[in-house]
Amino acid sequence: xxxxxxxxxxxxxxxxxxxxxxxxxxxxxxxxxxxxxxxxxxxxxxxxxxxxxxxxxxxxxxxxxxxxxxxxxxxxxxxxxxxxxxxxxxxxxxxxxxxxxxxxxxxxxxxxxxxxxxxxxxxxxxxxxxxxxxxxxxxxxxxxxxxxxxxxxxxxxxxxxxxxxxxxxxxxxxxxxxxxxxxxxxxxxxxxxxxxxxxxxxxx
Numbered sequence: 100x101x102x103x104x105x106x107x108x109x110x111x112x113x114x115x116x117x118x119x120x121x122x123x124x125x126x127x128x129x130x131x132x133x134x135x136x137x138x139x140x141x142x143x144x145x146x147x148x149x150x151x152x153x154x155x156x157x158x159x160x161x162x163x164x165x166x167x168x169x170x171x172x173x174x175x176x177x178x179x180x181x182x183x184x185x186x187x188x189x190x191x192x193x194x195x196x197x198x199x200x201x202x203x204x205x206x207x208x209x210x211x212x213x214x215x216x217x218x219x220x221x222x223x224x225x226x227x228x229x230x231x232x233x234x235x236x237x238x239x240x241x242x243x244x245x246x247x248x249x250x251x252x253x254x255x256x257x258x259x260x261x262x263x264x265x266x267x268x269x270x271x272x273x274x275x276x277x278x279x280x281x282x283x284x285x286x287x288x289x290x291x292x293x294x295x296x297x298x299x300x301x302x303x
Contacts, residue, residue: 112299115203118227120210123203127296131157146170158295173288176280184270184277187216188243192281193288194223195247198230202289204298209285242268243278250282 115123131154132141142148144163147170150156159166177193180186190213197205210223222236232244242265250257257279265275 112302114297114299118198118203118206120207120214120224120227122211122301123207123298124301125153125155125204125292125296126299127154127158129158129295131155132160133157143167144170146174155292155296159291173284176277176284183273184243184281185216187213187218188240188274189277189281190216191218191223191226191240191243192247192278193285194226195244196251196282196285197289198226199248199251200286200289200293202292205285205289205292207298238268239270242270246278247282247285250279251286254283254286 112124112126115121134151134157137145137151137157137160140163141160142151144160144166145151145156146167150170151160156166159169177186177189190209193209194206194213197203197209206227210227214220214223219236219240222232222240225231225233226244232241246257246261246265249261262275265278266272270278
């Protein structure tokens with residue numbers, strides 16, 4: 100089958116033209132696997148069987164071994180809350196990275212996640228609108244946003260100077276590691292989302 104036969108036609112749904120916390124859909128450029136055709140190997144790659152409902156994950160499931168490694172990394176970075184950075188700050192980092200990279204879909208998802216975990220609705224709305232947090236935002240939140248943006252903009256520019264700044268603000272080493280991991284993971288995730296499809300408002 101040639102490539103043109105595997106592509107998906109663009110839907111007539113509306114694409115968002117700005118960042119939002121609204122619930123969005125995501126439309127792939129390439130045909131994902133049909134849910135009914137998934138094998139146990141695909142489900143092992145998905146790790147969480149509920150992800151089979153997502154066209155994004157069904158598309159990545161075309162290589163289940165790589166998807167499995169990716170999914171386990173994702174879950175360990177964002178769902179392992181035995182210690183380290185609180186979940187709302189990990190989601191804030193994902194939102195800041197997604198805003199910087201222009202990934203409207205990821206920014207909407209993770210702004211909502213951060214808010215559900217106790218993050219400031221007003222601060223998250225401002226971040227989505229302007230790309231920056233308000234000046235009166237809690238210092239730790241400002242540092243999470245700044246470091247996430249720095250790691251995205253110039254990864255090699257992140258140095259011991261920033262580690263020292265975070266420690267002086269009260270961040271523990273496990274929290275700093277979570278911040279770096281969340282920011283790095285979402286630079287990767289954004290590139291997948293942006294290159295494999297596009298966001299749309301849900302069809303009615």
